[in-house]
Amino acid sequence: MKTQAMNRIVGAFRRALVYQWLKPWVYAGLGMLICGCLVLSHLGTAPSMAQTSARSSAPNLTALELGKQYYDEGQFSAAITQWQQATQGESLGQRAVAHNYLAIGHQALGQWEAAALEIEQAMAQLAAMEPTAGQTQFLRAQVLNTQGSLQLQIGQAEAALDTWKQAEQIYRQQKATQPLVRTQINQAQALRSLGYYRRARQQLEQLNGDLASLEPSWLQVRSQQSLAVILRTVGDLAEAKALLNQAMDTAQSLPANPQTMAELQLSLAKTQAALGENDAATALLQTLSPQANARTQLEASLLQFSLWQQQSQWATLIPALPDLEQRLQAQPPSRWGVYAQVNAANIAIAAAQATDNAAQLTATAQLLAHAVQTAETLADQRAKSYALGQLGHLYEIAERWSEASSLTREALQLAQQTRSLDMAAKWQWQQGRLQVAQGQSDQAILAYTEAVNALEAIQQDLVTMNPEVQFSFREQVEPVYRQLVDLLLTDVDQQPQPQQQQHLVQARNVIESFQLAELQNYFREACLTYQTRPIEKIDPQATIIYPILLDQRLEVIASLPGQPLYHYSQDFPETEQQQFFESIFFKLHPSQRATASLPLAQDLYDWLVRPIENELEQQKITTLVFVPDKFLRSLPMAILHDGKQYLVDKYRISLTPGMQLLNSQPFETMNSLTAFTAGLSEARDIFSALPAVKQELTYIDNLIETDSLLNETFTKANFFDTIHKTSANIVHLATHGQFSSSPDKTFLLAWDQRIGLRELNQLFPSGDQEPIELLVLSACQTASGDDRAALGMAGVAVRSGARTTVATLWSANDEATARLMQTFYRLLTEENLPRAQALQRAQLSLRSDPAYSHPYYWAPFVMVGNWQ
Numbered sequence: 001m002k003t004q005a006m007n008r009i010v011g012a013f014r015r016a017l018v019y020q021w022l023k024p025w026v027y028a029g030l031g032m033l034i035c036g037c038l039v040l041s042h043l044g045t046a047p048s049m050a051q052t053s054a055r056s057s058a059p060n061l062t063a064l065e066l067g068k069q070y071y072d073e074g075q076f077s078a079a080i081t082q083w084q085q086a087t088q089g090e091s092l093g094q095r096a097v098a099h100n101y102l103a104i105g106h107q108a109l110g111q112w113e114a115a116a117l118e119i120e121q122a123m124a125q126l127a128a129m130e131p132t133a134g135q136t137q138f139l140r141a142q143v144l145n146t147q148g149s150l151q152l153q154i155g156q157a158e159a160a161l162d163t164w165k166q167a168e169q170i171y172r173q174q175k176a177t178q179p180l181v182r183t184q185i186n187q188a189q190a191l192r193s194l195g196y197y198r199r200a201r202q203q204l205e206q207l208n209g210d211l212a213s214l215e216p217s218w219l220q221v222r223s224q225q226s227l228a229v230i231l232r233t234v235g236d237l238a239e240a241k242a243l244l245n246q247a248m249d250t251a252q253s254l255p256a257n258p259q260t261m262a263e264l265q266l267s268l269a270k271t272q273a274a275l276g277e278n279d280a281a282t283a284l285l286q287t288l289s290p291q292a293n294a295r296t297q298l299e300a301s302l303l304q305f306s307l308w309q310q311q312s313q314w315a316t317l318i319p320a321l322p323d324l325e326q327r328l329q330a331q332p333p334s335r336w337g338v339y340a341q342v343n344a345a346n347i348a349i350a351a352a353q354a355t356d357n358a359a360q361l362t363a364t365a366q367l368l369a370h371a372v373q374t375a376e377t378l379a380d381q382r383a384k385s386y387a388l389g390q391l392g393h394l395y396e397i398a399e400r401w402s403e404a405s406s407l408t409r410e411a412l413q414l415a416q417q418t419r420s421l422d423m424a425a426k427w428q429w430q431q432g433r434l435q436v437a438q439g440q441s442d443q444a445i446l447a448y449t450e451a452v453n454a455l456e457a458i459q460q461d462l463v464t465m466n467p468e469v470q471f472s473f474r475e476q477v478e479p480v481y482r483q484l485v486d487l488l489l490t491d492v493d494q495q496p497q498p499q500q501q502q503h504l505v506q507a508r509n510v511i512e513s514f515q516l517a518e519l520q521n522y523f524r525e526a527c528l529t530y531q532t533r534p535i536e537k538i539d540p541q542a543t544i545i546y547p548i549l550l551d552q553r554l555e556v557i558a559s560l561p562g563q564p565l566y567h568y569s570q571d572f573p574e575t576e577q578q579q580f581f582e583s584i585f586f587k588l589h590p591s592q593r594a595t596a597s598l599p600l601a602q603d604l605y606d607w608l609v610r611p612i613e614n615e616l617e618q619q620k621i622t623t624l625v626f627v628p629d630k631f632l633r634s635l636p637m638a639i640l641h642d643g644k645q646y647l648v649d650k651y652r653i654s655l656t657p658g659m660q661l662l663n664s665q666p667f668e669t670m671n672s673l674t675a676f677t678a679g680l681s682e683a684r685d686i687f688s689a690l691p692a693v694k695q696e697l698t699y700i701d702n703l704i705e706t707d708s709l710l711n712e713t714f715t716k717a718n719f720f721d722t723i724h725k726t727s728a729n730i731v732h733l734a735t736h737g738q739f740s741s742s743p744d745k746t747f748l749l750a751w752d753q754r755i756g757l758r759e760l761n762q763l764f765p766s767g768d769q770e771p772i773e774l775l776v777l778s779a780c781q782t783a784s785g786d787d788r789a790a791l792g793m794a795g796v797a798v799r800s801g802a803r804t805t806v807a808t809l810w811s812a813n814d815e816a817t818a819r820l821m822q823t824f825y826r827l828l829t830e831e832n833l834p835r836a837q838a839l840q841r842a843q844l845s846l847r848s849d850p851a852y853s854h855p856y857y858w859a860p861f862v863m864v865g866n867w868q
Contacts (some may be wrong), residue, residue: 062086064094067101071108074334077379080105087121093139096125100143103150108335110382110418112154119147134174141170145183152190161190177214181207181223185230204230208243218257221247225267236758237275238744244268262292266300278307295336298327302340305347314355321348321360325367333374338383341371342390382423385414389427396434405434425454429480432487441487448484449506455480456513473521481514485548489555492567504565508557511548515627515658519798522743522791532659535625536561539868542623543616544659547608549577549630558612560619568611581631588639594854601641609640609647616651623652623836623867627659633790634782636809636859638843648843648859652836654867657794662865673829675700676726678709678719678750679734685749687736690779692818696734699822703829704730716750720759729773731802734821736811737780739792745783746792757792760799774835775802778821781811797864804835804867809860816857820846836867 061069067082083105086098099122106115122143129136144167151160164187171180184207191200208227214220224247231240244267251261265284272281285300292300301324308317324344331337345364352360372391375383389411395404408431415423432447455477488507492500512532535544544559551574558566572580580600587597609616609624616624624647626637637655638648647653656662677700681693697708707726709718714735723731737748747754777796782789790809797805806824808817823845827838839861846858 064089064098064101067105071101071105073332074336075332075378076105076108076335080109092125092129093135096122096129096139096143099125100139100146103143103146107146107150107153109380110420112150112419115146115150119143119150122146137170138174138176141167141174141176141179141183144170145179145186148183148186148190152186157190157194161187161194164190178219178223181211181226185226188230212246216250216253218251218254218260221251221254221264222260224250225264228267228271232271232274237271241268241271241275244271258289258291259293259296262289262296262300265289266296266303269300269303273303273307278311282307294327294331298324298331298340301327302343302347305344309347309350312354314351317347318351318355318357318360321351322363325363329367329370333377335375335378335380335383338371338375338378338380338387341367341374342386345371381414382418382420385411385418385420385423385427388414389423389430392427393430396430396437399437401434401438405431408434421454421458425451425458425480426476428454429476429483432483436487441490445484445487448480448487451480452484452510452513455517473518477517477521478514481510481517482548482550485510485514485555486550489548489567489569497564500567501564504557504567507548507555508546508559508565511546511557511627511629512658512660516660518791519657519661519794522741522795523799532662534561535559539623541619541621542625542867543612543619543621544625544627545608546627547629547632549574549632554607556608556611560612560615560621563615563619566612566615570607572607577631581635584635588855588859590854590856597639597855598641601639601646602643604635605640605642605647608637610642613642621651623654625654625656625867627656628790630788633794634809636855636862638862639855639859646855648840652834652840652867654836654863654865656865657798661798673704673730674726674728675704675706675730675732676708676722676728677701677706677732677734678714678722679732680711680714680736680749680751682711684751685736685754687749690734690736690814692814693734693779696778696818696821697732699818700732700825703825712751714750715752716755719750719755729770730776731772731774731800732776732778732821734778734817737777738783739780739789739796739807740783741786741788741791743792743795746795748777748780757795757799760796772800772802773804775800775805776821777805777807778817779811779814780808782809793862794864803865805864806835806839807862807864809862810856812860813852813857816846816852819849819852820858820861834868836863839863 063082063086067079067086070076070079070082080102083098083101087095087102089095089098099118103115103118103122106112106118123140126136126140126143129139144163148160148163148167151157151163164183168180168183168187171183184203188200188203188207191203204227208224211220211223211227214223224243228240228243228247231237231243244264247264248268251257251264265288269281269284272278272284282304285304288297288300290297305317305320305324308314321344325341325348328337328341328344331340345368348360348364348367352358352364368387368391372384372387375387388407392404392407392411395401395407398404408427412424412427412431415421415427428447428451432444432451435441435444435447485507488503488510492503492507495503535542540561542561546557546559548555548557549572552571554570554572556568556570558568560566580603584597584600584604586592587600608626615621624637626632628635628637633655637653638646640647642650677697679690679693679697680687681690683689694710697706697710700706701708707722707728709715709722733748735749738746740746743757746757748760749755775797780793782793793805793807793809796807820842823842824838827833827841828835831838833841843858843861846852852858
């Protein structure tokens, strides 16, 4: 049922939709959607908006120069028209430049074949020139830079890397600093696309060092700003902020350059906003020079409006909207202008909904009508797809299904023609929603499946796109997966067996893909994946359980060896899910009775395990592997209770973020164990002492050949130096740490400083070295109040490269932890038990002590990854 306010808004939409093109709907906070990876192309020195306003008064501009101005304004089709005229120029060099510019223009419009042909033409012109001439070589480097951009965008990352290396050699010979920097940044992008994340980071760090050694100049400042944008793109916000502050310091010592200074301030404000430093970003925007060009000032205004929106400052935002809308409509036509108008309209709609202000939508309609007309004037098919599709969404809100479907199909067709997979995913999802609304479930499943396929095809782009333009994962990616699973599992038990199994298999695969996509979004880079195998080929005595939390219910898919997939569900509205989690988590605290959590733990058992209880007993299952979802990742499955005993009494338990992330190859015997241990027993930073850590590490040292760092020897530098030298197959870290939904807030504590999640990839082995068999983190905890904090635990497990990770969901009692770890290692070494069984028996041994029988002491220890 709609609220009265929503009815008024829908009514306003319907009235406005009769004769007008209206606003493409964008989710709050999305920002301007820009296609593809951030690759830097070279058109020479780009003119500012202030310069381009003088076009009509400068009739002597060449076609090349005029095309550059059109391109700078985002009028790509007009730029192409000018450059096509320039290909008739008198000199070979001029023609080569024109063809190179045409290749860049066609890339901007997604016209890949045309771009490739123009690169061939540019190379042909250069081949006819003096090959050793400096100008020829410099032009060749420019064309190579463009070619590399094209190769990366069509998926040929390795070829792009080689091409950019050739361009780099020429720029070095020519001592062309700015294009050299641009090419090095592009190479880092190619390295990331190929999965060489450490090499990419090393290249960016080296480039940063090179820039710092330059003489202070505006060239240095602009290069540092470009590098900071890349760092922000890959999620290194702290590094981006530090670099921009460094550039600001340099800029203040240089002769005045208001435009470049304003761009630098804006870039820093965007980075501060991405870090959540909204007050600092707002303060910086207020200092922006009034001499900055119109586009920079509008970008700053849009950022300010976005900050107001995030803080729900509607009383400030709404009165300022008309002026912003007028300024946007007064801008020369450009793709940027279309997206900016859409972004502003998105903010206006959010304000209208939040304040029950249907009248606000009329002005928004006019703004969007202008945006659509601009896209058509520019002959920009991608921008037109964006506008049409968002218009279709507006018809969807107004429940005018026929018009919405027609517009969505047209938008999808344009997106596919321009190979804009991000757009295509968006409109396929929209098409699926429209079909659901009209009761067309089978067609909706097909549309949703295509949307998921498109999202997976652009997953690398999703994790490397700039934070202010990337898909909002929780608003535009996660719902696609979850809604498809919802469709597949609705009434699945009433379907014929073949169709039922088909839907269950697809739903399981979709949730697996979602878990992978979520981790990749968390890291902002792709994860190493493995070929999944049937559970009976991994462990014939194990069962995989997939609990899936949807808006209104809990769905469970279970995979038993040699059996069809099982399915069962439970009504569980989203409004109750967080309340359930908070309640059971609170009752696990030692201030509560040991039995306080049992009623809720029994509910969980009834929902997750009891429906297959008989099958588990019949097949003599010994291990349960959970692929937990949402808040279930932060709850230990060991506490599930059948009314008589805990789950850990009956089964070995393991977790995995997804079978695609599980290296399920058989392990070597654990007889020849060696360990590297590190720990802190003394209080450091803001954390308390852990006196039992000495006992814990000493016990391991007595059982296993060990290299150890304790207290002041456990510095960050010593830690990584030892990691790189050791051949140990166990890494045991007895130190404080925190798991968070933010990688920047997930860390382990060393004596002198914190070790961030992004640095833990240095635990990855190199060369032929075997991966770490076991990583133990014995004193970590999930961040309080963070509903996705357990992503950090999964992130550490995956990032470290360890086959098995044992960690704690909360920082348990120091003495209890030491005792459990002693038992765990004794069972691993002396009895050579499988890892999950060793952890199970260690937990049971600890629980048998009356002093530690409360779940708080024995339950937080969880195993992630391989359990054998």
